Amino acid sequence: MILDDFIVATKTGLFCRYGDFYLDPKEIVKDAVISHAHGDHAIGGNLNVYCTETTSLFMKHRYKKFAAGEFHLKGYHEHFTLNGVKISFIPAGHILGSAMILMEYQGVKYLYTGDYKLQPDKTCEPIEFVQADVLITETTFADPNTRHPVAEEEILKLNGTQSNIMLGAYALGKCQRLISLMNDHCPEKRILVHHSMMPFVKIYEQNGINMGKYEMYDRKVMKNTPANMVYMVPPMVFRSYFRAINVIRVFATGWKHLQNNSEIQLYVSDHADWNDIIYTIDQVKPTEVWTNHGDGKQLKEHFANSLVVKLLT
Known part of the structure; x- marks a missing residue:
């Protein structure tokens, strides 16, 4: 019973x-x-x-x-x-x-x-x-x-621009999934990762997950490379950098209301x-x-x- x-x-x-x-x-x-x-x-x-x-x-x-x-x-x-x-x-x-x-x-x-x-x-x-x-x-x-689109198709949107991208994502889970998706489907993109996300990425790798290529964020690299850079940042950093210049702002989420101010709407939900x-x-x-x-x-x-x-x- x-x-x-x-x-x-x-x-x-x-x-x-x-x-x-x-x-x-x-x-x-x-x-x-x-x-x-x-x-x-x-x-x-x-x-x-x-x-x-x-x-x-x-x-x-x-x-x-x-x-x-x-x-x-x-x-x-x-x-x-x-x-x-x-x-x-x-x-x-x-x-x-x-x-x-x-x-x-x-x-x-x-x-x-x-x-x-x-x-x-x-x-x-x-x-x-x-x-x-x-x-x-x-x-x-x-x-x-509510119908979540196929993530492998959504990530292709990033290939529609050569401009540098600031990509907001949750540090645990979403970040690692996006790094993997970009490596598989956006081979021209160079991925830079915010320092606060790196420990979680390393734990994934220590547990046998192949993340593909990525680098720790370097301000000089981002400044001196005018195209095809993706800088991954956690939500708080994404919100605090609302005046960032020379980048397209993108936030990966399944929530429509969180896409309102994004120049590319990236519907990737976990x-x-x-x-x-x-x-x-x-x-x-x-x-x-x-x-x-x-x-x-x-x-x-x-x-x-x-x-x-x-x-x-």
């Missing part, structure tokens, strides 16, 4: 009351099961953190000695138990080391997606599907009007769009869908006559 209160949304995060642990907590807790290392899912300071090894490496870089009291590293499909709840990590395809979290309790399977994507990405493990009774899915882009969510539900074959991280109202309407959809947040 599905327990309606197996996962409860609280101000601290998603709480598994039967296992007495949190999924991707927003505040420090005793036991945290972490899906991936983005800052809105993995904070520092939790006493016990259960995650993949790669996720721990990103967290240790970001939070240093305050990353966790103790890390409990688990491989994909490796089972462990917290207070009677059987848990395993399933590749989520979001960023390197990202995982969906499969929980089994009293014969019922609950699958928490964290963030996930279905598009191919050479820089992280591809998503895998498992069946579950309850799918707890992110709904960041759960809108029938999340599932509407079709991907529907496909995931078809693959997981849940009896119920619980939504999180976004608005699940349109999913609820879509499945009104065929599937129970509950909005956790």
Whole structure:
């Protein structure tokens, strides 16, 4: 029997009351099961953190000695138990080391997606599907009007100009994916990377990911090279350099409102769009869908006559 209160949304995060642990907590807790290392899912300071090894490496870089009291590293499909709840990590395809979290309790399977994507990405493990009774899915882009274009086609837009480009992207996941895409599809571009992004790039390489060619940003190189340079910067730097001259400003994101001031609109998202969510539900074959991280109202309407959809947040 599905327990309606197996996962409860609280101000601290998603709480598994039967296992007495949190999924991707927003505040420090005793036991945290972490899906991936983005800052809105993995904070520092939790006493016990259960995650993949790669996720721990990103967290240790970001939070240093305050990353966790103790890390409990688990491989994909490796089972462990917290207070009677059987848990395993399933590749989520979001960023390197990202995982969906499969929980089994009293014969019922609950699958928490964290963030996930279905598009191919050479820089992280591809998503895998498992069946579950309850799918707890992110709904960041759960809108029938949202369709993410093919990233390999989007990146070709950068070949439409020889002007130097300032390319804004998230430092973890998006940065590495874009470097790989540009190496594959924009061979004339010379890629310079902001220093704050480099440690994450190096962790990718240490874990066997071939990034292709890139260089640490050098102001003199950028100034003295008038064409075909791409300077990758994190969002805060991108926003602070709004008066940068002699560059075309581009920000890689799936959000339309963040493209308003970009001279080239680059729609590259690391999340599932509407079709991907529907496909995931078809693959997981849940009896119920619980939504999180976004608005699940349109999913609820879509499945009104065929599937129970509950909005956790």
